[in-house]
Amino acid sequence: MEIWSAEIRQSVLLTVELAAISTVILLMLATPLAWWLAHAKGWWTEIIASVIALPLVLPPTVLGFYLLILLGPDGPGGWIAHLWGGRTLAFTFEGLVIGSVVYSMPFVVQPIRNAFAAMGERPLEVAATLRASPLRTFWTVAVPLARPGFLTGAVLGFAHTVGEFGLVLMIGGNIPGRTKVLSVAIFDYVETSRWREASMLAGLMVIFAFAVILTMTLVDRRATRAAT
Amino acid sequence: MRLLRSFTLVTSLLLAFSPAQAAQTNVAVAANFTDAAKEIAALFKQKTGHEAVLSFGASGQFYTQIAQGAPFQVFLSADDSRPRKLVEDGLAVADSRFTYAIGKLVLWSKSPGIVKGEETLKAASFAKLSICNPAAAPYGLAAVETMKSLSLYDTLKPKLVEGATITQAYQFVETGNAEVGFVALSQLSGSDVGSRWVVPQTLYNPIRQDAVLLKSGAGNGAASAFITFLRGPEARAVIEKYGYVLDGQS
Numbered sequence: 305m306e307i308w309s310a311e312i313r314q315s316v317l318l319t320v321e322l323a324a325i326s327t328v329i330l331l332m333l334a335t336p337l338a339w340w341l342a343h344a345k346g347w348w349t350e351i352i353a354s355v356i357a358l359p360l361v362l363p364p365t366v367l368g369f370y371l372l373i374l375l376g377p378d379g380p381g382g383w384i385a386h387l388w389g390g391r392t393l394a395f396t397f398e399g400l401v402i403g404s405v406v407y408s409m410p411f412v413v414q415p416i417r418n419a420f421a422a423m424g425e426r427p428l429e430v431a432a433t434l435r436a437s438p439l440r441t442f443w444t445v446a447v448p449l450a451r452p453g454f455l456t457g458a459v460l461g462f463a464h465t466v467g468e469f470g471l472v473l474m475i476g477g478n479i480p481g482r483t484k485v486l487s488v489a490i491f492d493y494v495e496t497s498r499w500r501e502a503s504m505l506a507g508l509m510v511i512f513a514f515a516v517i518l519t520m521t522l523v524d525r526r527a528t529r530a531a532t
Numbered sequence: 533m534r535l536l537r538s539f540t541l542v543t544s545l546l547l548a549f550s551p552a553q554a555a556q557t558n559v560a561v562a563a564n565f566t567d568a569a570k571e572i573a574a575l576f577k578q579k580t581g582h583e584a585v586l587s588f589g590a591s592g593q594f595y596t597q598i599a600q601g602a603p604f605q606v607f608l609s610a611d612d613s614r615p616r617k618l619v620e621d622g623l624a625v626a627d628s629r630f631t632y633a634i635g636k637l638v639l640w641s642k643s644p645g646i647v648k649g650e651e652t653l654k655a656a657s658f659a660k661l662s663i664c665n666p667a668a669a670p671y672g673l674a675a676v677e678t679m680k681s682l683s684l685y686d687t688l689k690p691k692l693v694e695g696a697t698i699t700q701a702y703q704f705v706e707t708g709n710a711e712v713g714f715v716a717l718s719q720l721s722g723s724d725v726g727s728r729w730v731v732p733q734t735l736y737n738p739i740r741q742d743a744v745l746l747k748s749g750a751g752n753g754a755a756s757a758f759i760t761f762l763r764g765p766e767a768r769a770v771i772e773k774y775g776y777v778l779d780g781q782s
Contacts, residue, residue, distance in 0.1 A: 377708045391659045394709040395693045477693030477704065478665060495593045495696070496667040 419453020
């Protein structure tokens, strides 16, 4: 029996695809959010920040339950699915992307927000006195300075999406090539006593997780050294 | 010496009395049998004072867990092959195995008028058909067998969504995310919501659901009492009420 079967290849590819697309969307949404959170002064700022951070604390089953209803035919997901003739966003790759974005948002927003906050107002003010437009300041001053924050956010967002399980189990429907991601495939193999496949994928995940954590530590160390 | 003797006396007294005392047993129950098992456990408690603590899941999942030493004393599977395998593995008591129920597969929709019979599957005018994982849950296997008997499996395959258990397959239909789904008749008992087609037995292999006493429960009075109770008339009445066929009646 071939261990690196088409089935396994498919779920690895699907997982990478899901994590990559989610990370791009996460960065696009998290950057303005983090910027706003780092600079807004109102008391409601922390309320919004807390709402974004909710998935850190909530069990994935809570998100899974809400998403199953929201993505379903009677929820907004159903209305969106109608646009291309579908009935529900559950059991679709798009549905998983939506779930992943919600689920991993705090892991991306927080490091970027911290990076924006850490640089302070000073570099932005200097840029302003040099007549740089706010947009130009953002791209040429703030973003490069916050690079470690972006890197951390992207890696964490990607990794957290790869590690997502409960949510996918609840809204995915276990469809090969569309929603059967690695974590669910492992669950499936364990349930059906296919130890060889399970241990191979599990080993792969351990190596991946280790690489992520090591990368994070190294990025963090470099950033600290650069700051001092 | 006297101390030892009195100690032995106390111990043997305790042992002698313990079967009569209320005890607890952990029972792993295939998800399709959820409601019936709850009702049986309540009757069991009334009758014997013993408590059956129930866990629900896919049969395949339980098989794996039991093989890894999960603390269950009784296993109510949704098939007969996993209990047999547990006996072969030396994890279950051979002569305790028996068929407590024969399950019925149903095609179900939450909306009336959708499911009319096998023509519903042939027309396939639905986007999603939910089943449970055929590798881990016998009702999923029966669903696949049914579609294969009707030579519709390849056409319907792109529309299939899988739940980890029959409960999840049901819940996908219940939330409307799948228009139709293959569920267990027992899940629909006591309600006539939507439309259904009880799949003829000729289209799939009988779902013989076997119960077995696990080796870890061999010394547990409550565990063997539960198996005995399951064979008794009260339990059988409940099982029939939930739409199962009893062994030897079909």
